[in-house]
Amino acid sequence: MMMSKLLVAYDGSDLSKKALEEAMHQHHDGAQMEVHIIKVVSPDGPYSNPGLYHSIESSLVEKSEEELQMMKEELQEKYENITVHTEALTGDPGNSISEYGKAHDIDMIVIGSRGLGNIKGWFLGSVSHRVVQQADCQVMIVK
Incomplete structure (x- = not known):
């Protein structure tokens, strides 16, 4: 049987935690x-100073990488036969x-229906919407 490759989009929101649980529950047999x-x-707010923006962005990336590393260790302790890869990226989420x-030749993307956007319904509903339109694999939306 082929090994399945899942991608979970995580942003720290409860829904993204639920998306991760759902991914593991449904697919780890x-x-x-x-x-x-x-x-x-992506740093919030308008920054007129590009240096400040990049400094905030890199500190957010660093914090995110630490958080993801802890999640990786927890998952690898909890589940057998899984390989976990984590990465903090910058740019447009969708x-x-x-x-x-x-x-990464992913078989399925698992994403919350909305996350931690400032403009709740509009902005992050649009991330999952964009992923559905752009992805060339299955997308599971958790709500």
Whole structure:
């Protein structure tokens, strides 16, 4: 049987935690499995100073990488036969998630229906919507 490769889009929201649980619950049957957990960081707010923006962005990436590393260790202790890859990315969340999926030959992307956007219904509903349109694999939306 082929090993399945799942991509979970994580942003720290309860829904993204639920998406991760759902991914593991539905797809881990003891067989070898690869789970990619990515977090896309983009600093909030208008920054007129590009230096400040990049400094905030890199500190967010660093924090996210630490958080993802802890998640990776927990998952590998809890489940047998899984390989976990984590990465903190920058840029547009919808595009970054879709592109990562294509680049890593992912079988299914698991994403919350909305996450931690400032403009709740509009902005992050649009991330999952964009991923559905751009991805070339199955997408599971958790709500």
